[in-house]
Amino acid sequence: MLLMEKVGILTRQNETFALAMIIESRGSTPRHVGKMIVYKDGSIEGTVGGGLAEYYIIEESVKAIQKGKSKIVEYKLNKHAKDGIQMNCGGTLRVFIEVYTSRPELILVGAGHLGVAMAKLADSLEYPYCIVDDRIDYCTRERFPHATNLYIQEDIGVALLEANLNEKSYVAVFPKNQDDIVLKTALQFPCAYIGMVASKRKAITIFEKLKSEGITEEQLKRIYSPIGLDIGSETTAEIAISIMGEIIKVSKEIKSEKTAKEETRLNKGERTTIK
Template sequence: MNIFAKAAQLEQDNIPFALANIIETRGSAPRHSGQMIVKADGSIIGTVGGGMIERYVIEQALEALKERKPRVVKGRMTRNGPDAMGMDCGGAMTVFVDVYGLRPSLILIGAGHVNRAVAQAAHVLGFDISVADAYADSLAEEHFPAGTKRLLGDTMEEAIDQLDINKDSYVVIATNHQDQDAISKVVDCETRYTGLMASRRKVQTLFTHLRQSGVDEARIKNIHSPIGFNIGAETPEEIAISIMAEILKVKHESAGGQLKDDTRLNQNKLVLVRGAGDMATGVAVRLFNAGFKVVMTDIAKPTMIRCSVSFGQCLFGEPVQVEGITACKANNKDEVFAIIDRNQIPVVVDEECSYAGTLKPTFLVDAILAKHNVGTQKDMAPITIALGPGFTAGKDCDAVIETNRGHHLGRVIYQGATQPNTGVPGNIAGYTHQRVLRAPCAGVMHSHVKLGDLVQEGDVIAHIGDSPVVAPLGGMVRGLLNNGLSVREGFKIGDIDPRGEEADYTTVSDKARAIGGSVLEAMLHLEQHTMS
C-alpha cells in the first residue's frame, strides 16, 4: 500500500494524521521530494529525509494536529541564522503540513426516525457518525448514511458502553422510552455538546431524577433540552435541521440568532457601557440577559475593588466570568464583534469613549460612578443614560439613575439631577465608614489576603509601600484592589463585610442589580418615546 492509499484509509476511518509534503528545496537538502504521514502518537509512515529536519517536521506536524490547522515548515541545514537546524549540509527545505482525519464526532443514542434524519443531515456536514441502540431492526444499514458506525447492545446501557464518548463528542439522545437510562449514563461524560430530545414536562421529570441521583447541578445545566432551535419543527427532517443548527452554533462558538440582527448591520440592540467595575457589571448582566449586545470601556488599569464581580478584571489578563457571562479584552473593532459573535462581552481600553463614534451604538450608559461627569455628552448616542450624581437629565444625558441607597434608589429621572453624593458608604450590619480600607499613604498596593478570605480585626490586609493596612473589624474581604496598582493617600483599596461567612462576593450586589433594572427600564422607555 503506497502512502496515499494509507492516507485515504486513515481519512476514511477518521484517524487524525498530518501529511507532510516537500514543496521546495535548495542546495544539499536530504531529499528533494517526498511525503510523510505523522500520526497523533508521533509515529510516521514515509520520510522527508531523516535527521534533525525530519524531527522538526514531526514536531510541527503534531502541533498542527493540536491546532487543527495546516502550516508551512521551513528549515535550513546550517548552524546559525533563521530556521537553522544546527547542521552543516548547507541546504534548505520547505514542507507543507496539512491535517486530516479530524471530522467532528457525532454520537446518536437511539436509532429512531429523528436520529436517522439527524444522521442524514450531519453526513453532508462532514461529521463522523456513530449510532447506538438495543433494537437490531432500528439499526438496519439502509436507515443511515454510508460509513455510519452502528452499535447494538442487549440493553441501551450496553450499547452506550461501546461508544467512544469524549470531550470532543457531540451527543444526541433521542429514544422512544429509554431517555432516563441514556441520560443517566451520559450526563457525567465530558462532551462538546449533549442534547436530549424530550418535552418540557419530560425534561423536568428527568432532571429531577438526576438531581435525586446526586448528579452535580452544573452537569445538568450543560444538557441542551428541550433540544434544538425553536423553528416550529414537526417532522423528523425538520427536527433534524433544528438540532444540527444548535450543534453547529456550539461547534463554531457562534451567538446564533438571525443574520439580519447582526450588530454590524443593526445597532438597535448595541449598548456601550462606560466603566467596567462592579456597578457597571451589574448593569451589563441585566442588559445581556435581556438580549442586548453589550460593549464595555474602561481605563487600562481599572481601580475597582469588587474584582470578582467586575468585567473590567479581564483587562488584567484572562477572560472573566460573572454569573455565567464571560467578558474578554478586545483590542480593536474586529475583536469587539468577534467576541460579541461568541455571545460574550468585549471590554476595551478607551478612556475617552472614542468607540462611541466607531461602533455607533443606539444606547450609551455612563456607569463610571465618578461622582462627576468625565466627558459623557448627550449626543454620543441616540439614547444616553448615566448613573448617579454629576449628571443632569435633559442636559448631558437623556436619563439619570438615582444611586443613593434609600427609598429612591433606582429611580429614573428624565429631567433634572439625582441627589448629591453623601460620601457615606452603604450600611452593612451597622457599619459604614468603618468597613472601608483606605491607603495610609501614596504608593504601590501589595495585598496579603484574597477576596472571600475571613479576617479578624487587626489582621494585616495589605501594604502600601512599607505601610501596613489593617482590618478595622472582623468579617469577609469583599473588595480588594488589584496588586501592583499605584494609589494616592486616602484611596479606597478594599472593604470588609461584617457579615462574614454569610456575605457573598461572587455575585452581583443587590444595589447593582436594582440599578441595572432601572437602566433597562429607561432604555425601553426612551426607545419607545424618542425613536418611534
Template sequence: MRRLADIIDASRVKGILMDIFAKAAELGAANIPFALATIVASSGSTPRGKAKMIVLADGSSFGTVGGGIVEAKVIDEAKKAIDFDRPIMLDYALDHGPGERSLDMECGGSMQVYVEVFGAKARLVIAGGGHVGLAIARLASSVGFRLVIVDDRPGYVTPERFPMATELYVRESMDEALAAVPMDKRSCVVIATHASDERALRSFVLRDCAYLGFLGSRRKVRVLLDKARAEGVPDAQLDRVRAPIGLDLGAETPEEIAVSVVAEIMAAIAGRDAAPLSGRDGELVILRGGGELGTGCALRLRAAGFRVVILEREKPTARDRAFAFCEAAYEGEARVEGLVARKAECLTEARTLLAEGIIPLLIDPDCGFVAALAPYALVDATNAKSNDCLRRGMAPALIALGPGFEAGGDVDAIVETQLGHNLGRVLLSGSASTDSGTHEACSGDSGRARSIAGGLLEALLLLKGRVKR
C-alpha cells in the same frame, strides 16, 4: 537524452509518492486523522529536496522528509497540528545558528515544510432510532458526519433502515447498548430515545465528547438535570449539556427538528454562535487587554471591518489612559480616534453595543465569555509576558502579542512586539523575543516623571490635557 540514473531516481520518487497517496486514502477510509508534511522549498545542502511524510496523532510516520533532527521536529509539530486541527508552515535553517529557526545540524541549507491536517470526520452518536433519530441521521450524513445509532429495539435499528450509518449498536437492554459505544473527544451525541433518556444522559454526561444534547420538553430537561445533580454529577459536566436541543426555528416535524439539531451541532463544533449573517459588519474578534497595545489593535481591526469585544481586568492599568479603551472600566466609556468603547455588564448588553457599532468592554480576566461569544479570533494584547489561561482551540485563531507564549503550542501565532527589525513579524512556531527590561528613548521622548516619595496621586487635570503656563 536523460541519464539512466535520473530516470531510475524519478521512477523511485514517483513510486514513493504513490505509496504515500495510497496510505492517505487508507487512513481516510478508516476515518483516522493524519498530517501530510511536504517540503515546499529548500536551498543549499539539505537531507531531502522534495519529499512527503504522513504523521499520525501518536507520532508514528510513513515516508520521510530527511530523518534526524529536522524530521523529529516536523513530527512533533505535525502532532500538535493534528491535535488542534490547524495547518502550519515550518521554516528551518540547518546551520547550528543562534536563531530560533536554526537546528543543530551540519547541512548548512534551509527547508520549508508545510504541514496539512486531514482530520477525521466528526462522529455523531444518535441514541434512539425513532422517527426523529432517523431524520437527524439522514441530514447529518448528507453534511459529512459518520453516523452511530444506538437502541434496544432491533426492529428500529437495521442496516436497511439506517444504510448511512457506519456503526449500529443494538442490545437487549439500552444500558448494554450504551456501554458498547466507543467515544472520543471529537464525538457528538444526540439523545432522542423512546424511553431511555435518563439512562443515556447518565451514560454520556461523564464521558469526553465535543457535543452533548438531548431532545425533550423544558420540564423534562429540568427534571432530568436536577436528578443528575442530586446524584452527584458535577455542575461543570451538566452545564455542557444542551437541552432542549436545537436552534429556535419553530420546528415541528421530524425533518424540521433535524435541521435545527444538525445546524446547532455544526455551529458548536465550529465555534460559531449560529446567529444570522445579515446585519453583521464583519467577523468578531475578542481582544484580551484594552491598554495602549490593545487599543491600537482595536482601531486597526475596526478599520479592517472586524467587530471587536475587549475583555479586561477589574482594575486595568495603562501609561496613557486618555488613549486607551481600558479607561472605560473606570469611567464607563472611552473614546479614541472617534471610536467608542463602553463598559458592558453582561453578554446581552455587549451584543446590543456591538449592534450599535460600539466596542463593548467586559470585565472578564479569565476569558469566561469567550465560548458564548464564539469569536473568529482571540487576541491576547495584555503584554503580561506569561500565559495564565489561554489554550489553543478557544477560538479558530488564537494570537498572542509579545513574549510569554509558544506559537504552535499554547497559541496559533505570535506577533513580535520587541523594538528592532523583527517588530511586527508573525511567528507560527517558537516564541517572541523576551523583553530586554531597558527603555530606549524614542524621537520626541523628553523623559519620564518619577515620584520622589510614596503616597496617593491626586489628579487635578486629565492626563494629556492642555494647560496654560
C-alpha cells in the same frame, strides 16, 4: 503499505495527525520529494529526508496539530546563511504541513425519522456516526447504510455502553422512550456534548427523576435541552439542522478553547518533547 493508504486509514479512524510533504526543493537537499505522517506525540511514519531539517519539521508539525492549523515552513540548509539551520547541504526546503483534525463522533440515540434525518446530514458532512436503539426493525442497515455501527439492545442503556463513549462523543438523544436511562448512562462519560429532544415539561420531569436517582445539578447542566440552535425549526429536517448546527458550534468552541490553552502553554516557554 503506501503512506497515503495509511493517511486514508487514519482519516477513516477519525484520528488527529499531520502530513508533512515537500512542495519545493532548491539546490542540494537530502531529498527532493518526500512525505511524512506526524502524530500528536511526535512519532512519525515516512520521511522528508532525515537530519536536523526533519527534526524541525516534526516539531512544527506537532505545534500545527496542537493549534489545528495547516502551515508552510521553509528552511535554508546552510549553517553559514542568514536564518540558516546547522546543516551543510546548502539548499532550501519548503514543506507543507497539512493538519487532519478529528471530527465530532455522533452517537444518534433513536432510529426514527429524526435519526434518519440526522444520519443524512452526518453523511453530507462526513461525520462518523453510530445508531443506538432498542427496536430491531428500525435500527437496520437499510435505514442507516453508512453508520459505523448499529447498537441494538432491549435495554437501551446497555446498547449505549457498547458505543464506547469518550471525549469525542457527541450524543444526540431522541429515542421513543427510556430517555432517562440514556442520559444517566451518557453522563458517566466525558462526552463533548449531550443533547436531548424534549419539551420543557418533559425535560423537567426527566431531570427530577434523574436527581432522585443521584444525578447532581452540575451533571444536569451538561445536557443541552431544548436541543439545537433556536432557529424556529418545526419539521424533522429543520430540527435535524438545528441540532447539527449546535453540535458544530460546540465542537468549534471546544477546539478554540484547546488552542487557547496550548498557545498559553507555549507562550510560557514550554516546548513539545519530540520522541
